[in-house]
Amino acid sequence: MSEKTYLQAISDGLRLEMRRDKRVFVIGEDVGVYGGAFKVTLGFQEEFGPWRVIDAPLSETAILGGATGAAIMGMRPVAEMQFADFISCGWDHLVTVAAKQRWRAGTPVPITVRLPSGGGFSGGPFHSQNPESSFAHIPGLKCVCPATPADAKGLLISAIEDPNPVLFFEHKHLYRRIKGEVPDERYTVPIGEARVHQEGEDVTLVTWGAMVYTAAEAAARLGDVSVEIVDLRSILPWDKEAVLGSVRKTSKVLVLHEDTHTGGFGAEIAATIAEEAFEDLDAPIKRVTAPDTPVPFSPPLEQAFIPQVDDVVKGLEELVAY
Numbered sequence: 001m002s003e004k005t006y007l008q009a010i011s012d013g014l015r016l017e018m019r020r021d022k023r024v025f026v027i028g029e030d031v032g033v034y035g036g037a038f039k040v041t042l043g044f045q046e047e048f049g050p051w052r053v054i055d056a057p058l059s060e061t062a063i064l065g066g067a068t069g070a071a072i073m074g075m076r077p078v079a080e081m082q083f084a085d086f087i088s089c090g091w092d093h094l095v096t097v098a099a100k101q102r103w104r105a106g107t108p109v110p111i112t113v114r115l116p117s118g119g120g121f122s123g124g125p126f127h128s129q130n131p132e133s134s135f136a137h138i139p140g141l142k143c144v145c146p147a148t149p150a151d152a153k154g155l156l157i158s159a160i161e162d163p164n165p166v167l168f169f170e171h172k173h174l175y176r177r178i179k180g181e182v183p184d185e186r187y188t189v190p191i192g193e194a195r196v197h198q199e200g201e202d203v204t205l206v207t208w209g210a211m212v213y214t215a216a217e218a219a220a221r222l223g224d225v226s227v228e229i230v231d232l233r234s235i236l237p238w239d240k241e242a243v244l245g246s247v248r249k250t251s252k253v254l255v256l257h258e259d260t261h262t263g264g265f266g267a268e269i270a271a272t273i274a275e276e277a278f279e280d281l282d283a284p285i286k287r288v289t290a291p292d293t294p295v296p297f298s299p300p301l302e303q304a305f306i307p308q309v310d311d312v313v314k315g316l317e318e319l320v321a322y
Helices: 006-020 044-048 062-070 084-105 148-163 211-221 241-249 265-278 299-305 309-320
Strands: 001-005 024-026 052-054 075-080 112-115 142-144 166-171 179-182 197-200 204-208 227-231 235-236 255-262 288-289
Touching: 001 006, 001 148, 006 024, 006 044, 006 166, 006 179, 024 044, 024 062, 044 052, 062 075, 062 084, 075 148, 084 112, 112 148, 142 148, 148 166, 148 179, 179 197, 197 211, 204 211, 204 241, 204 309, 211 227, 211 255, 211 309, 227 241, 241 265, 241 309, 255 265, 255 309, 265 288, 288 309
Parallel strands: 024 052, 024 075, 075 112, 112 166, 142 166, 204 227, 204 255, 255 288
Antiparallel strands: 001 179, 142 235, 197 227
């Protein structure tokens, strides 16, 4: 075990897989000579060469189209979008071709798409989005959103060896802010299996990604209220049984995510709880999310946009009062 940042854990997992399996290669804008926009692949081109660490043209369509073709031919590409927001340019290759190819022809399409996502650094509406809910609607894709360095490494390795396209949402705000003990050897974390970040008895809080830490800070402020925090880790597939089990224990639930409110994945979670655990609820299901606006540039407005600890505390207090 060694202490690693969230970014170092991702880099370590990717490097291990490239050393282990020569079919794994990296493609993206500035991933080679420059080492990536956030330096996740720094030094990779020197170790693996330009044919396995490919500096692509400024075209997400080319990156995802090339990755799809390579995956169909038996390679295991890891495509990096400099920012998750830019994936919309390659929507057709990913959603129309890659996501449906295995269903249509039985061909594995083992693509991993690394997506630096989220706000918190005044990047504005084109560099700060959390678009995971857009892809959670697409059969054939998998979506993972790790919160801890250990999960980031293990889930990335699982994504690379998965025969389906996997979108790997790595929150930029966590890159160098979060550290944790990470095994040095290769290991995997199952896609679709939630993790209980904190045990509790009074109320369930379901979240993922950077909001896990917002949830934990809010729970710490509540004193005598016992909050169980369920970190989904993956939202497609998502661990329905873990969530329902926690809700049946506490009878109250708050769903927290940084994505906007309408159509966010929290709505799917809330609907499932209402359908399958309605009789276990002692209060309405509550959601704390970003509002339905683009992400603001202004730091004070961005802080008002992203769910804050105070927002979560207020939501939890309202639930406990029932």
